[in-house]
Amino acid sequence: MSGQTSSEYISHHLTNLHAGEGFWSFHLDTMSVSLVLGFILFGAMWLAARKATSGVPGGLQNFVEMVVEMVDTQVKDTFHGQSKLIAPLALTIFVWIFGMNAMDVLPVDLLPLVLHWFGVDHFKIVPSTDLNATFAMSLSVFFLIYFYSLKVKGLGGFTHEILCAPFGKWMFPVNILFRIVEDIAKPISLALRLFGNMYAGEMVFILIGLLPWYLQWTLGAPWAIFHLLIITLQAFVFMMLTVVYLSMAHESH
Amino acid sequence: MNINATLLGQAITFAILIWFTMKFVWPPLTAAMDERAKKIADGLAAGERAKHDLELAAKRSAEVIREAKEKAAEIIASGDKRAAEIIEAAKSQAKVEADRMIAGAQAEIEQEVFRAKEQLRGQVSAIALAGAAKILGREVDARAHNDLLDKLVAEI
Numbered sequence: 001m002s003g004q005t006s007s008e009y010i011s012h013h014l015t016n017l018h019a020g021e022g023f024w025s026f027h028l029d030t031m032s033v034s035l036v037l038g039f040i041l042f043g044a045m046w047l048a049a050r051k052a053t054s055g056v057p058g059g060l061q062n063f064v065e066m067v068v069e070m071v072d073t074q075v076k077d078t079f080h081g082q083s084k085l086i087a088p089l090a091l092t093i094f095v096w097i098f099g100m101n102a103m104d105v106l107p108v109d110l111l112p113l114v115l116h117w118f119g120v121d122h123f124k125i126v127p128s129t130d131l132n133a134t135f136a137m138s139l140s141v142f143f144l145i146y147f148y149s150l151k152v153k154g155l156g157g158f159t160h161e162i163l164c165a166p167f168g169k170w171m172f173p174v175n176i177l178f179r180i181v182e183d184i185a186k187p188i189s190l191a192l193r194l195f196g197n198m199y200a201g202e203m204v205f206i207l208i209g210l211l212p213w214y215l216q217w218t219l220g221a222p223w224a225i226f227h228l229l230i231i232t233l234q235a236f237v238f239m240m241l242t243v244v245y246l247s248m249a250h251e252s253h
Numbered sequence: 254m255n256i257n258a259t260l261l262g263q264a265i266t267f268a269i270l271i272w273f274t275m276k277f278v279w280p281p282l283t284a285a286m287d288e289r290a291k292k293i294a295d296g297l298a299a300g301e302r303a304k305h306d307l308e309l310a311a312k313r314s315a316e317v318i319r320e321a322k323e324k325a326a327e328i329i330a331s332g333d334k335r336a337a338e339i340i341e342a343a344k345s346q347a348k349v350e351a352d353r354m355i356a357g358a359q360a361e362i363e364q365e366v367f368r369a370k371e372q373l374r375g376q377v378s379a380i381a382l383a384g385a386a387k388i389l390g391r392e393v394d395a396r397a398h399n400d401l402l403d404k405l406v407a408e409i
Binding site: 018020022023024025026027030031034035038042045046048049050052053054055057061064065068069072084085087088089091092096127130131132133135136137139140 | 255256257258259260261262263264266267268269270271273274275277278279280281282283284285286288289292
């Protein structure tokens, strides 16, 4: 933070590396980090899956199986239909979000500093502190909710549900209103919950970064430890809500 | 909060990752896990079966041992009986043999005694003759006094 005021330091850390103008601009940091994480995490899972044995599993397979089993248990507890998509989707969400969130525990100045040497000015290392990343997932999930609602219930059944749930057909204006609110709330709450938690966590790390170096550990260590919980929890919450929404889409009211 | 085309890029990445997981990660792992679960269940069932078999075998072996003991006792009893019989037979045979031998020995003794007596008689008659010859101071004609000698021998 040499040569910067506190507010400059903070806003520097909260600016994305972007290319392009207006809507057609891209946050290169968000996209590259999430892509690299995708390659590493899903590559590792693929390695484990490719050599998967029903005998005694090795270390990597064991670890991946642990995650898979956790996700599988949660999905089976919540979702009672037949779907080839939901469990892998839940696993993807959990692993990817966990990876993106975990970038939060890297020292806030480390990557920006290294990249600064290579002439890159701004770099937000945590993709889930970017609304684009969280909304990309929540809107994809929202799309899947509608896709499965229509697929399972048919157009008629789905229209009937919109008009008649939860208060019966004579209250259809209220039902429609409720439905609109519910369906707007779903993707927004999903995206903003994750974004808010991670953004706030990152913000605290940046503020801790303002302390003199010899004092940073006093707040940094407890917050990092606490943040490990938030990282996992938020990944888990996003996954669970996705599963719940999709199972609601499969069941008729 | 600037929403921009990053969202589309992220959504595409997301979709690819979901497809990848669905295709290459989830099925092999769950297949392996299900198979392992089945293996473990089979193993447990086999263990249970083996335990049952072991119990049966233990029961059977106990029975076999009991039977063997009974048979052994039977054999010992019949052996004892047979031994007693053999001893009995040997005893009676020995007794018969002993009696026979005693009888033989007695007969022999009697014969010996008889022979000794005969010899003695002959010698006595010779001695008597010699004595008589001495007394008479002359040769006794054994032939002339043969009947006298015979009478003497018969008396002895």
